[in-house]
Amino acid sequence: MMTAFLSQYWLSSILTANLEIIYMCVACQTSLDTAKMDAFGERVVDIFNQASLGLMISIGYRTGLFEAMKRLESSTSHEIAAIAKLDERYVREWLGAMTTGGIVDSEDGKTFQLPPAHAAMLTEDGEGECLAHLMQYIGLMGGVEDKIVDCFRHGGGVPYSEYPRFHEVMADDSRQSVVSTLLEHILPLSPGLILALKNGIRVLDVGCGRGYALRLLAEEFPKSEFVGYDLSAEAIDFAKAAAVREGLENIVFEERDLSSFDKDAPQEAFDLVTAFDAIHDQARPDHVLSGINRTLKPDGVFLMQDIGADSNIAANKKHPIGPLLYTISCMHCMTVSLAQGGLGVGAMWGEQLTKEYLCHAGFESVERHKLDHDIQNFYYIVRRVAA
Numbered sequence: 001m002m003t004a005f006l007s008q009y010w011l012s013s014i015l016t017a018n019l020e021i022i023y024m025c026v027a028c029q030t031s032l033d034t035a036k037m038d039a040f041g042e043r044v045v046d047i048f049n050q051a052s053l054g055l056m057i058s059i060g061y062r063t064g065l066f067e068a069m070k071r072l073e074s075s076t077s078h079e080i081a082a083i084a085k086l087d088e089r090y091v092r093e094w095l096g097a098m099t100t101g102g103i104v105d106s107e108d109g110k111t112f113q114l115p116p117a118h119a120a121m122l123t124e125d126g127e128g129e130c131l132a133h134l135m136q137y138i139g140l141m142g143g144v145e146d147k148i149v150d151c152f153r154h155g156g157g158v159p160y161s162e163y164p165r166f167h168e169v170m171a172d173d174s175r176q177s178v179v180s181t182l183l184e185h186i187l188p189l190s191p192g193l194i195l196a197l198k199n200g201i202r203v204l205d206v207g208c209g210r211g212y213a214l215r216l217l218a219e220e221f222p223k224s225e226f227v228g229y230d231l232s233a234e235a236i237d238f239a240k241a242a243a244v245r246e247g248l249e250n251i252v253f254e255e256r257d258l259s260s261f262d263k264d265a266p267q268e269a270f271d272l273v274t275a276f277d278a279i280h281d282q283a284r285p286d287h288v289l290s291g292i293n294r295t296l297k298p299d300g301v302f303l304m305q306d307i308g309a310d311s312n313i314a315a316n317k318k319h320p321i322g323p324l325l326y327t328i329s330c331m332h333c334m335t336v337s338l339a340q341g342g343l344g345v346g347a348m349w350g351e352q353l354t355k356e357y358l359c360h361a362g363f364e365s366v367e368r369h370k371l372d373h374d375i376q377n378f379y380y381i382v383r384r385v386a387a
């Protein structure tokens, strides 16, 4: 059935002449498993639907539609648009996608309601964990598709400047995945660290982005001193302005390219170095890690959060978000590193390669942790000297 659907609606109208020829060659082989082909065809159509919903969920998050609907009984598109202060025609079409996608309920096609259980996962400050903000990555990646296609043909990379919303989206992600669990779950991975922070130590965050994690630490531990480095002027300006607004006097942010950190890192200057999702997409993760080794005091700790994966692609087949992470890597993490003339190790460089890099950088002790709430990351507690 799906085969007929595909040939009727797709091959005749959409696919290129080349693909039609391939399809016909495949179809004339008598040994072809047509049930498998039909099932795969259905899956492809499902992927198309789900990918489209991803984009529309991103729009619902950014326009405040989910927030508006969270507080409403079943309402018309005009009522929803008025509350959200948006154009009704667009809201009605969006409601079409949300209703047929099973995200919004509607019996009559005229009034619409976001079920509380869905609202909990699509809005902030709800009972669940908001996931809608993650869908912003879909549009972010779509925005550079032409440039990535060009890189497939000619090599090279797409620079950060081509992703105008990257730091905003990354900060949304970081606030919910790292910052919200930093004090309760992440810091306790290194016994004694919280006490040391309370007593006063020097802390460096590499690739700090907009600085949400570091600002939380600076507020929580006023006797400690905090430094954040990042390549991005936009992210550093944001972090500096936020720190001033928050009245934080124990924190400094500096725009800095860490590609030669192995040579220019201040020696034995910090008790704690942190890197939240910020090593794999560096131009030179090897240089950054050597620099961290150099800048840590002998008994210091390096706390590194990075993508949790195996270095072997086939071993990641059961990874719950494998396709998503390889895609984000290809369309962002790997390519921004290559654009700096970097190594492009990619987000899915995996535990084995990560440990190799840490070992090369001179670290003698590496503990890898996984947290129950986090399906995406590994947390490495790393020391210069084995205990």
Ligand SMILES: C[S@@+](CC[C@H](N)C(=O)[O-])C[C@H]1O[C@@H](n2cnc3c(N)ncnc32)[C@H](O)[C@@H]1O
Residues within 6 Å of the ligand: 170, 171, 174, 178, 206, 207, 208, 209, 210, 211, 229, 230, 231, 232, 235, 256, 257, 258, 259, 275, 276, 277, 278, 281, 282, 283, 284, 340
């Ligand atoms: C995935 S983001 C993580 C940001 C932040 N740690 C967070 O969790 O929100 C990686 C960060 O590394 C920074 N970065 C990339 N290449 C860099 C380089 N060569 N030197 C310094 N920072 C770099 C980027 O600007 C970006 O802010």
